[in-house]
Amino acid sequence: MQVLTDVKNAWKFLHLNAQQFPSLPRWRQLLEMILLFIFRDIGPGYYLQARWWRPEIPFKDKWLHTNKKEYNNFIDRWNSRPYQKTSQHKVVEKAVLQLLAVPTPEFIGFLHHRAGVQKSGQPLCTLDDFIRLCQLHVGQRICLKPVEGYGGAGFAAFNIEFHDRLLFTHPFSNAITEISDWWQLAAENPDGYIVEHYLQQHPVLSAINPHSVNTLRIWLYQARGEVKIGGAFLRVGRKGSLVDNTSSGGMCCPVDISSGILQYAANAKNPLLQTSCHPDTGGQITDVQLPFWPECLALAARALQAFPHVNVAGVDVAIAVDGPKMIELNVKPDQIGCARIDLPLKRVDQWLRGHDTTR
Incomplete structure (x- = not known):
């Protein structure tokens, strides 16, 4: 089984790097994995x-993480199903955020074969409509996102140029794509x-990797008029990739919530592969202070409060030169994010219910 191979490889790595990665004795890890699997249905893959x-991670905290079934029930309990779709369609989400003055990347239009419309109100349904729109933005860079998508699939970004004809060029390779x-x-x-x-990201983020817009994933929850921050990590794309999603090969960089300082970068598929610098660009990651950190947290809270029930x-937030911009809100973010930021959701559930979580 692959998971057994993963455990053996992890133990070998930890043994060879014992000074850099202090770890529990193997017998203790194995015992914990068995208990969590039998009684909590949380597998060794999640453990790794x-x-x-x-x-430093107490076993009681590990016990308070959720398995897949519990996670789905948790989301449906606190995010009312009839309202979940309001943030999963990018046009609806954009409309809500802009109506409530939450900063987002500038909207140009909705491209759709029947209902498409430009910001100006002109139709955006046909190729001719699209070409006329592009003519208005020659010399600019645009991005096109599927209104319903996951993990960066279908995302495209182009420079609009005119060289004897209107065409798209890749932002970094300059490869030509006919419209x-x-x-x-x-x-x-x-x-x-x-x-x-x-979106033109802040130079601090570009210094890490200029090829992708590197965004924050901020986990947060609210009840009784109070918003709590559960944790956050910065997602950083690899060289040549326009997207930063960890599901598309991006790296995960946990953030110290109190300061907004990046701790390290890890391979999303193998968290043992940690580094202080970007492996492709050499950009420094560890100890980098994120700009506008308090504003990022405040923006994420405003975005959550914008959606009823x-x-x-x-919440995904990009940091532009002039401050944070809301990218999207995920009502069912990847559960593995809880593992990356040490967020036991059963404790969150207790707080949402109004129970004492200090014991």
Whole structure:
């Protein structure tokens, strides 16, 4: 079984790097894995992702994490199902956020074969409509996102240029894409695309990796008029990739919540592979102070409060030159995020219910 191989490889790595990665004795780790699997249905894979070999993590905290079934029930309990879709369609989400003055990347239009419309109110349904829109933005960089998508799938960003004809060029490789060719591919998505101005991220984030807009995933929850921050990590793309999603190969960089300082970078699939610098660009990660950190937390809280009957979310925030911008709100963020930020959801559930969580 692959998980047994993963455990053996982890133990070998920890043995060879004992000074850098202090760990519990193997017998203790094995006992914990068995207990969590038998009584909590939390497998060894989650144990490794959460880096629960660390001696400083109390076993009672591990016990308070959720298994998959509990996680689904937790989300449905605190995020009312009829309202979950309000933040899962990017046009609806954008409308709510802009109406409530939550800063987001600048909207250009909604591209759809029947209901498409530009910001100006002009139609955006056909290739000719799209070309006319692009003519208005020659010399600019735009991004196109499927209105319903996951993990960065379908995302595209282009510079709009005119060289004897209108065309798209890749932001970094300068590879040419004919607008008509992209349109044919886009036609396969019946839900359409949201078109936005490409966000120019803060130089601190560009210094880590300029090829992707590197965004924060901030976990937070609310009840009784109070918003709590559960944890956060910065997602950083790899060289040549326009997306930073960990599901698409991006790196995970936990953030110290009190200060906004990055702790380290880890491979999302193998958290043992930690580094202080970006492996492709050499950009420093460990001990980097994120700009506008208090404003990032405040923006995430405003975004959560904007959606009715949504009490738990993973909010994605980008940091632009002039401050944070809301990218999207996830009413059912990847459960593995809890492992990456040491967030026991059963304790969160107790707080949401109004129970004492200090014991």
